[in-house]
Amino acid sequence: MTIRVVLAEDQGMVLGAFAALLRLEPDLDVVATATDGPKALAAVLEHDPDVLVTDVEMPGMSGLDVAAALRRDGNRARVVIVTTFGRSGYLRRALDSGVAGYVLKDAPIDQLVGVVRRVHAGERVVDPQLAMAAWDAADPMTDRERDVLRLAADGLPNGEIAARLHLAEGTVRNYLSTAITKLGVRNRIEAARMARDRGWL
Amino acid sequence: MTIRVVLAEDQGMVLGAFAALLRLEPDLDVVATATDGPKALAAVLEHDPDVLVTDVEMPGMSGLDVAAALRRDGNRARVVIVTTFGRSGYLRRALDSGVAGYVLKDAPIDQLVGVVRRVHAGERVVDPQLAMAAWDAADPMTDRERDVLRLAADGLPNGEIAARLHLAEGTVRNYLSTAITKLGVRNRIEAARMARDRGWL
DNA sequence: AGCCGGACCTGACCAATGTCACGGCTGTCG
DNA sequence: CGACAGCCGTGACATTGGTCAGGTCCGGCT
Structure with a gap:
């Protein structure tokens, strides 16, 4: 009774x-195996594995997107996310x-194999160290603030952000200002860095 | 006659x-094996391996720094750099x-083993695809411009950058301006992104 | 020597960014 | 209903950031 795995x-x-x-x-x-999101999804549909092991950051489609798509389709594959930082x-x-x-x-390599087995057995397994951290830091930003910060993080000036989101420039400034205040930082650059580090973008 | 390897x-x-x-x-x-730069250096000094295989981006000391330090000491270990993007x-x-x-x-995994062997045999091996790209894009920035851009990339305001580097605020603005112009971008954020992507920081 | 190019440094000026006080809208609770 | 809280959107104003036109110093070249 081997466990069939697809790896992305x-x-x-x-x-x-x-x-x-x-x-x-x-x-x-x-x-x-697959080297991007869409290929991972296709591979799961074709091979019907027990477990999909996938990175989060991949071209085309993130591992999270793949997991969500499988969920929607009612696919039976159980998903294990492997990612860089917490x-x-x-x-x-x-x-x-x-x-x-x-x-x-960052975890030792043995853990990967162990998690695949436990997940296949029906357990839900999250790195305990990480599980703690997840709940003490909820995303304080609203949808609009996130939209604006995302574009600002790419270096777009306020005017262009406003044009893309069909807002007045003053409004864009305001959202950035509230985001900066909520995160307790000094400017858009630090705000973008913090939001990125915490997975809020 | 086995090839002795340290891995970081x-x-x-x-x-x-x-x-x-x-x-x-x-x-x-x-x-x-080692999980940061200083430990990698220590491991090489202790075990005197034939080859050190190391990542570039590591806490404390980059793989490049480790290579330079070994070079200075006249250590006989040959260094193979393994890194994410070009x-x-x-x-x-x-x-x-x-x-x-x-x-x-990004390369297939077999390549790593092959390169270790060829390097041990005395060859110098560089991914050919990458070797091309390296020469058509020289870093156009001066040392001072790099110093300033590094701090700006962390979100420090001009005033603070000036204080840390013992410069006038106007001078900091000027360096950033020339860097922005040289890179052909619109602001410090895009400048930082481009310089990072090309390994100029 | 005199000239030139380049890195380094500066202040003055205008444009972009951040802050503030304010309305409109929606849903919730007494 | 009326009071309240929260998100959305806006313009006026102060601060920060980017550009420009210089200045000094140093090394190479004629």
């Missing part, structure tokens, strides 16, 4: 290393998307 | 995967630091 990760070398490692386990079978905002969205496991790339 | 990479899970993979090769021996500026600095190999994490 955009960095080819890391993907290869994870795949080689999972194949070493006699009860695991890596049936397909962006607590991601975890929140991941849980909303029905993700079954959430592991940090 | 800050993400524990990736480190573990690479280590497991290299250990599968009969002619390679992973004698130590930041051409990094490659330039890497070659200056006497690095022997440079591989992208």
Whole structure:
């Protein structure tokens, strides 16, 4: 009774290393790999695996988007997210998307194999250290503030942000100002950095 | 005659995967691993390996810094850099630091093992796709411009940048202005993004 | 020597950003 | 209903950021 796994990760070398490692386990079978979001989704639909192991940040479609899409389709595959740093905002969205496991790339490698097995057995597994952090920092920003900050983070001037969102320039300034105040920072750059670090963008 | 390797990479899970993979090769021996720059340096000094395989971005000290330090000490270890995306500026600095190999994490996993062997045999190996890109984009910024842009990228206001560098505020503005002009962008945010993407910070 | 180019540094000026006080709208609770 | 709280949207005003036109100093070249 082997566990059939699909593996998605955009960095080819890391993907290869994870795949080689999972194949070493006699009860695991890596049936397909993918290097971006859409390919990951297609691979799951084609191979009908027990578990999808995926990175969050991938070209085209994030691992979270893939998980949400599978959820909508009623696909039976259980999803394990593997990500770089503890962006607590991601975890929140991941849980909303029905993700079954959430592991940090900082963790020791054995943990990955363990989580795949436990998730397949029906458990929901989240790195405990991260689970703590997720709840003490809820996103304080409104949708509009997030929209504006996202564009500002790319270096767009207020005028252009206003044009894209069909707002007055003063309004854009206002949203940025409230975002800056809520996050307790000094300007849009620090605000963008903090929001990004916490997975709020 | 096994090749003795030290492996440095800050993400524990990736480190573990690479280590497991290299250990599968009969002619390679992973004698130590490290999760930050200073530990990598210490591990090389203690174990005197043939090859150091290291990430660029690590806490404390970058892989490039470690390579430069080894070079200065006349250490015999040959250095292979493994990094995420093709930041051409990094490659330039890497070659200056006497690095022997440079591989992208996007590449297939087999390449890593091959490069380690070829580097140990005395070759200098650089991902050819990347080697091209490195020379068509030289860093146009002066040292001072880089200093200022680095701090601006962290969100510091001009006044504070001026204080840290013992400059007048007008001077800071001027450096940022020239950097913005040279890079052909609209503001400090875009300038920081571009410089980062190209490995110029 | 005199000239030139480039990095470094500066203040004055205008444009972009951040703050504030204010309305309109919607939903909730007594 | 009326009071309240929260999000959305706006213009006027102060602060910060970007541009310009210089100035000094140093090394290379004629």
